[in-house]
Amino acid sequence: xxxxxxxxxxxxxxxxxxxxxxxxxxxxxxxxxxxxxxxxxxxxxxxxxxxxxxxxxxxxxxxxxxxxxxxxxxxxxxxxxxxxxxxxxxxxxxxxxxxxxxxxxxxxxxxxxxxxxxxxxxxxxxxxxxxxxxxxxxxxxxxxxxxxxxxxxxxxxxxxxxxxxxxxxxxxxxxxxxxxxxxxxxxxxxxxxxxxxxxxxxxxxxxxxxxxxxxxxxxxxxxxxxxxxxxxxxxxxxxxxxxxxxxxxxxxxxxxxxxxxxxxxxxxxxxxxxxxxxxxxxxxxxxxxxxxxxxxxxxxxxxxxxxxxxxxxxxxxxxxxxxxxxxxxxxxxxx
Amino acid sequence: xxxxxxxxxxxxxxxxxxxxxxxxxxxxxxxxxxxxxxxxxxxxxxxxxxxxxxxxxxxxxxxxxxxxxxxxxxxxxxxxxxxxxxxxxxxxxxxxxxxxxxxxxxxxxxxxxxxxxxxxxxxxxxxxxxxxxxxxxxxxxxxxxxxxxxxxxxxxxxxxxxxxxxxxxxxxxxxxxxxxxxxxxxxxxxxxxxxxxxxxxxxxxxxxxxxxxxxxxxxxxxxxxxxxxxxxxxxxxxxxxxxxxxxxxxxxxxxxxxxxxxxxxxxxxxxxxxxxxxxxxxxxxxxxxxxxxxxxxxxxxxxxxxxxxxxxxxxxxxxxxxxxxxxxxxxxxxx
Numbered sequence: 305x306x307x308x309x310x311x312x313x314x315x316x317x318x319x320x321x322x323x324x325x326x327x328x329x330x331x332x333x334x335x336x337x338x339x340x341x342x343x344x345x346x347x348x349x350x351x352x353x354x355x356x357x358x359x360x361x362x363x364x365x366x367x368x369x370x371x372x373x374x375x376x377x378x379x380x381x382x383x384x385x386x387x388x389x390x391x392x393x394x395x396x397x398x399x400x401x402x403x404x405x406x407x408x409x410x411x412x413x414x415x416x417x418x419x420x421x422x423x424x425x426x427x428x429x430x431x432x433x434x435x436x437x438x439x440x441x442x443x444x445x446x447x448x449x450x451x452x453x454x455x456x457x458x459x460x461x462x463x464x465x466x467x468x469x470x471x472x473x474x475x476x477x478x479x480x481x482x483x484x485x486x487x488x489x490x491x492x493x494x495x496x497x498x499x500x501x502x503x504x505x506x507x508x509x510x511x512x513x514x515x516x517x518x519x520x521x522x523x524x525x526x527x528x529x530x531x532x533x534x535x536x537x538x539x540x541x542x543x544x545x546x547x548x549x550x551x552x553x554x555x556x557x558x559x560x561x562x563x564x565x566x567x568x569x570x571x572x573x574x575x576x577x578x579x580x581x582x583x584x585x586x587x588x589x590x591x592x593x594x595x596x597x598x599x600x601x602x603x604x605x606x607x608x609x610x611x612x613x614x615x616x617x618x619x620x621x622x623x624x625x626x627x628x629x630x631x632x633x634x635x636x637x638x639x
Numbered sequence: 640x641x642x643x644x645x646x647x648x649x650x651x652x653x654x655x656x657x658x659x660x661x662x663x664x665x666x667x668x669x670x671x672x673x674x675x676x677x678x679x680x681x682x683x684x685x686x687x688x689x690x691x692x693x694x695x696x697x698x699x700x701x702x703x704x705x706x707x708x709x710x711x712x713x714x715x716x717x718x719x720x721x722x723x724x725x726x727x728x729x730x731x732x733x734x735x736x737x738x739x740x741x742x743x744x745x746x747x748x749x750x751x752x753x754x755x756x757x758x759x760x761x762x763x764x765x766x767x768x769x770x771x772x773x774x775x776x777x778x779x780x781x782x783x784x785x786x787x788x789x790x791x792x793x794x795x796x797x798x799x800x801x802x803x804x805x806x807x808x809x810x811x812x813x814x815x816x817x818x819x820x821x822x823x824x825x826x827x828x829x830x831x832x833x834x835x836x837x838x839x840x841x842x843x844x845x846x847x848x849x850x851x852x853x854x855x856x857x858x859x860x861x862x863x864x865x866x867x868x869x870x871x872x873x874x875x876x877x878x879x880x881x882x883x884x885x886x887x888x889x890x891x892x893x894x895x896x897x898x899x900x901x902x903x904x905x906x907x908x909x910x911x912x913x914x915x916x917x918x919x920x921x922x923x924x925x926x927x928x929x930x931x932x933x934x935x936x937x938x939x940x941x942x943x944x945x946x947x948x949x950x951x952x953x954x955x956x957x958x959x960x961x962x963x964x965x966x967x968x969x970x971x972x973x974x
Binding site: 442459478481499500502505513542604 | 776794812813814815820834835837839845847877942943961963965
């Protein structure tokens with residue numbers, strides 16, 4: 305949940321409930337990530353993870369990005385904001401790797417690509433477990449071959465960015481089907497993610513072969529989450545979600561709003577250049593509370609998010625999963 | 640599984656395993672459906688269902704359909720076949736309703752729309768249970784208000800046609816998220832469908848709130864299924880699926896092939912006119928065994944389909960679901 309919802313407070317509360325909290329290192333400076341790690345450590349001895357973005361090659365020709373920027377000039381004027389520099393960067397990849405290695409966090413998960421075998425070995429030498437986000441069977445096999453310890457299996461239902469290796473892959477596969485396909489090909493622990501918003505869904509993904517469930521949107525109404533106020537008001541509403549490149553140049557699922565509708569078709573694949581291009585517009589819209597002009601990342605089950613403390617949410621999901629699994633097991637035992 | 644895979648033999652075998660077999664009445668003449676009902680009744684006393692297509696308004700302007708037909712002329716010449724008449728029809732709606740009412744089949748399920756309250760009442764008077772296929776919460780509420788007895792909740796993973804009320808709805812929602820959203824809004828038994836190919840997936844959808852699982856692709860390699868030979872060879876392969884209107888003018892999920900790639904973008908929403916237009920081409924391609932030129936409907940988990948007798952498949956799914964649910968329940972009981 306990079307870009308806002310992820311906070312140290314959220315990771316702390318999740319850990320207090322017996323869950324594995326995560327810090328999103330993407331989009332943040334390395335010192336900011338270091339400060340968040342220190343904040344979690346100061347509050348709890350519970351293990352937690354850090355999520356890193358794997359840098360990729362530039363995805364769009366500069367002229368496509370420039371054309372999209374030209375289109376957004378009117379949007380910027382309308383908002384009284386300036387477009388950002390559409391720069392290509394690596395999100396401080398090496399510095400963040402150094403940081404998590406030095407800090408020996410319990411788990412480092414990766415999004416947008418598979419780290420090399422060398423990188424994974426280096427983390428293993430620090431006793432750090434490596435999880436890689438995958439969206440299809442090919443990526444799962446590649447992550448296994450690079451010696452990942454677990455796979456975060458992201459279904460098409462997931463909010464935010466598609467976490468796979470290639471932005472051209474499209475919308476992905478539904479979570480149950482994907483878990484079954486991956487489980488058949490790769491013998492690694494699977495962490496299911498995508499549209500999991502309550503305990504029944506947790507029980508469902510465990511039946512489908514996952515060792516654990518990873519939730520994002522389900523925590524977005526917790527007071528500990530950094531969810532923008534304007535988005536909090538909309539999450540419980542029956543607003544459809546869609547995949548779009550309009551905000552960042554990389555496919556991501558968000559609630560449909562004006563910016564998405566107006567710019568989706570024009571947006572090229574061009575992450576992170578377009579992320580930087582639209583950044584100031586999005587920040588201005590968030591500050592104004594204009595939910596029609598920034599990214600409302602959310603999974604397909606966002607209406608089920610509950611405004612509860614994160615600790616209560618995690619405990620509820622666990623208890624409900626336990627109850628539902630027992631009920632289904634009992635029902636199926638009947639002659 | 641209209642248009643080929645559905646056969647009386649398949650419904651009979653599913654019933655023998657304790658499942659509820661279905662006959663697909665869509666695309667068939669009423670006498671042909673009557674003959675299939677008689678064939679099932681002659682072989683078994685087990686209950687079974689019949690699936691009907693609800694007719695809708697014409698979806699495309701005739702000139703859009705004509706333009707698509709013009710584009711397909713080259714395809715027809717290449718195959719030495721003729722295009723069909725792009726006619727608008729109602730799939731013998733009234734005659735088929737009369738048939739299933741007269742025959743008092745156990746269940747009639749509906750696809751592509753919600754029958755009126757009057758139609759449902761008429762079926763209820765014949766002690767026929769009415770199931771309506773839904774793809775979102777709005778459709779679920781409409782079906783409940785029309786007095787449906789159960790909802791077939793179709794996830795985005797499903798092979799073949801999107802079964803919802805409106806072709807403009809797009810790709811739908813992943814099955815777990817959709818089940819959770821529908822279960823919260825509508826108190827009716829839910830039949831889960833979409834990408835369910837093994838017992839673990841059955842256990843998963845039961846945990847997610849379904850009362851039953853409906854499988855299609857999982858049965859397509861059974862000898863009793865009418866699956867085209869050329870498609871049988873491809874089902875176990877890791878070929879991606881996509882939604883397309885290229886074959887029928889209505890969104891349906893199939894394995895990607897040449898016809899889909901070449902014509903997808905040009906195809907308007909125009910069911911059943913385009914279904915009739917391409918029918919002879921598809922029949923010719925099936926007869927030649929040319930899997931690049933007919934519709935390879937399949938769900939997202941098609942690689943998991945097993946070449947077993949249908950009775951063995953249904954029994955395996957049941958036994959594996961029971962085992963998996965018990966394992967997960969036990970695992971979650973641990974302190």
